[in-house]
Amino acid sequence: MVIYGHGDNTILQAADGIIIFNITCTASCLIKTLRLDISNYTTDTQAVLINETNNNIVGFEDVSIIGGAANGIGIEVQSDNCYIEQCNILQMKTGIYLNGAEKTRVSGTLSRLHVNYGLHLNLADYSIITGNSFTANTIHGIYIFDSDYCIISNTGCTSNLNTGIYSENSSYNTISSNLSNSNSLNGLYITQGNYNTISSNTFSNNDSNVAGDTAGLFMGANCDYNTITGNSCNNNNNIGTGDGYGIIISAATSNENVVVANNFNGNDIDVKDAGTQTIIIYYVQSRDEFQDAIDSIGTRSGTIVIPTGEITLDAELNINGGGDYTIQGEGVGTVLTTVGEINLFNITNVKSCTFKNFKVDVSSLGVDTTPVFNIVEGSDIGIVFSFITIVGDGSNGIGFELTTNNNIVNNCNMSSL
Incomplete structure (x- = not known):
């Protein structure tokens, strides 16, 4: 089944509490090139709810979903093998919610100005998130919870009022080549996550004014065997009583993480390691970087x-x-x-x-x-x-x-x- 319109000239407007597309049984379905208006929503109703019983492919392409600033969910996916491509989702509670959906692909999509998150992954293993923009959301650009073996790449998470990418209880993920800049707390925050690879990202200008520490990349408690390599962490500062770090491993319960070949410039403090048996390799190209690396090692071990x-x-x-x-x-x-x-x-x-x-x-x-x-x-x-x-x-x-x-x-x- 294919349902298509004529871009913004095709508008489906929902009354309060009405799901526009409720997809439960289809051999395949593609919905494309139209606009959904959910500005009448006063609760967390979904504009689109995908729960295809047999996990058949459901796709959304070039669909705009516009809310009324605070309510509703743009697309909630509860079944596997779906994709969202080149969509524009603005001004609601949460833009995209992958809720128990595995093997979902989100690409080329803009999701911004939401009360919660641009994208929320919950029990969403093997998701591929690439080439998107999740900006100016009140909490996080992307919130990853209990989702493993995912790829987050080439995506911008900027100007969110908390953290660009927040990952909790999620392991074996690859987070690479993203821009997570100008967020109000952290570029990337990870807690309770193991065996993740975080590489070639840019975490810059994540400036804050808070009592606690913040960072371009903040690793919290119970994070083991993660690899952090080739990231650029620039101008992450905290004008409050806390410090702004390029990278911080904040808890002794985080074990045997590897930090190598990352670049730092203009942070309050480049690196802090309070973890256990962290392997840190610093590459230095100036006297200041050299002394910063020595100071960052402190009482621990480093190369x-x-x-x-x-x-x-x-x-x-x-x-x-x-x-x-x-x-x-x-x-x-x-x-x-x-x-x-x-x-x-x-x-x-x-x-x-x-x-x-x-x-x-x-x-x-x-x-x-x-x-x-x-x-x-x-x-x-x-x-x-x-x-x-x-x-x-x-x-x-x-x-x-x-x-x-x-x-x-x-x-x-x-x-x-």
Whole structure:
């Protein structure tokens, strides 16, 4: 069955409490190119209710649904194998509600200005949400609850008054290549979710004024084995008493998550890890990013990777948080160049610390007693140096000044100091 109109010139207007399309038994059904007006609704009646008994395919294409600002649900899907494509759903309680529906595809759709959510997934496993826009909703752009093995991609969730994408009790999902910007609390919030992959998203300008912490990406309690990689987290700030983070893992009950190769700029604080056995790998390209990464590791464990290229440092790097630090380059093509009379690293408080695979150029030093690596770790924790090259101007600087015990200098090359 195909039902089609002539775009906005075909208008079906519902009286209060009347479902326009109630689809329960059809071999297949496509409804396209028309407009539904539910501005008379005063309750949470659905404009469209899909509960096809045999899970046959039902599709909506190029359908506009316009509400009266506060009531009604645009499309509620309760059966499997349905799709919603190129639709425009505005001004109601919730735009799209996937309620116990599996294998639903939502693509190319705009859902905005709703009291609750642009899209709500509840028990909606294997959903594919791609190429949409969920904006300016009073709560979340997308709310995912108890829905696994879903793909959320290439979708914009912006200017929502709470969080762009909120995921609860949902696992094995892929959230990638989305823009979740300018929301009033968080770009993405995850709680009670395991084995999710969060990659290549942009979480920017999620600014708040609240007492609690907020973030571009906020991971709450009971989140295990998630992978967070290749995301950009920029200008997430909180002018209230809380802080705005690029990424925060806020609870010790979140275990063994992996955070690697994410980019940060302009956040109150780039990363906070209060989880358990989190694996964090930082890629740094400036002195400020370097010190931020050291500070973010704090008392925990982390790896800082310096990519091939040159970083100029005009201030010392202080390692004093009491954590386990690995700082590594990509060989002699990774060059740290100092400017002025500075120690490159002051190491005062660590559980362990390893430096390896990079070159240091200290030819700007003019004092012969300035150490490049200044180790004054008070607990005699051994610092390990492997495959470090240090080059000076020919007469100034000291490569390593070791004032504590148990250090290892292995396969290092020092010249012209």
